Amino acid sequence: MLTSLSYREKTLYASLAAELVVYGPYFFLHQQNSVNKVAGMIIAIIVLQIILQSVIAALTRNRITDERDRLIELRGYRAGYLALASLMVIGLSMLWFHAAVGHLRLDSRMVGLHFLSVFFGMLVVADITKTATQIVAYRKAV
Amino acid sequence: MPAIRNQIRELRALREMTQQELADQVGVTRQTVIAIEQDKYSPSLETAFKVAIALGVPLEQCFEYDSRGKR
Numbered sequence: 335m336l337t338s339l340s341y342r343e344k345t346l347y348a349s350l351a352a353e354l355v356v357y358g359p360y361f362f363l364h365q366q367n368s369v370n371k372v373a374g375m376i377i378a379i380i381v382l383q384i385i386l387q388s389v390i391a392a393l394t395r396n397r398i399t400d401e402r403d404r405l406i407e408l409r410g411y412r413a414g415y416l417a418l419a420s421l422m423v424i425g426l427s428m429l430w431f432h433a434a435v436g437h438l439r440l441d442s443r444m445v446g447l448h449f450l451s452v453f454f455g456m457l458v459v460a461d462i463t464k465t466a467t468q469i470v471a472y473r474k475a476v
Numbered sequence: 477m478p479a480i481r482n483q484i485r486e487l488r489a490l491r492e493m494t495q496q497e498l499a500d501q502v503g504v505t506r507q508t509v510i511a512i513e514q515d516k517y518s519p520s521l522e523t524a525f526k527v528a529i530a531l532g533v534p535l536e537q538c539f540e541y542d543s544r545g546k547r
Binding site: 339341396398399401472475 | 517
């Protein structure tokens with residue numbers, strides 16, 4: 335199967351795998367979030383991406399990209415932006431709601447961490463949406 | 477039915493040209509040639525001309541437009 339994939343497609347699968355491995359615990363393991371943890375994940379994703387992309391580049395002879403790759407990339411960014419904008423509205427509404435009903439005290443020291451968690455989560459979901467949209471577009475051959 | 481259809485597969489078979497050879501001549505990936513042949517992707521005008529040149533036929537022999545087709 336790997337030989338039938340283009341260079342761009344292989345890099346997308348690697349990106350998605352890296353994103354799920356690094357960000358998965360953030361969403362599915364209910365641990366205490368912290369600034370250090372978010373920073374650690376950002377460093378981990380960068381390192382993992384560099385390693386995976388280097389391996390794929392080394393193993394792929396034909397690394398050309400063409401107009402279809404660029405079109406699919408744009409579609410991915412559009413989907414990612416729509417996801418980010420939608421989540422931003424939902425996230426801010428939820429923060430406002432929780433503050434309004436008293437679940438969240440905006441003057442507390444923890445509020446910065448709440449905002450960081452929410453915005454980081456939005457970025458992660460938008461990034462995964464972008465990558466997944468591109469993979470689906472490749473699979474549909476569009 | 478797609479709006480732009482093509483005869484690339486037939487023309488390529490006549491010349492005993494592989495998808496990879498055509499892709500290399502046109503400057504696209506083999507996956508893009510496959511997508512064009514299956515009418516799942518309509519190439520840009522520039523790529524369409526390059527395909528026609530690589531196959532040695534006029535553009536209209538390679539691609540045809542159906543105004544009733546889906547865009």
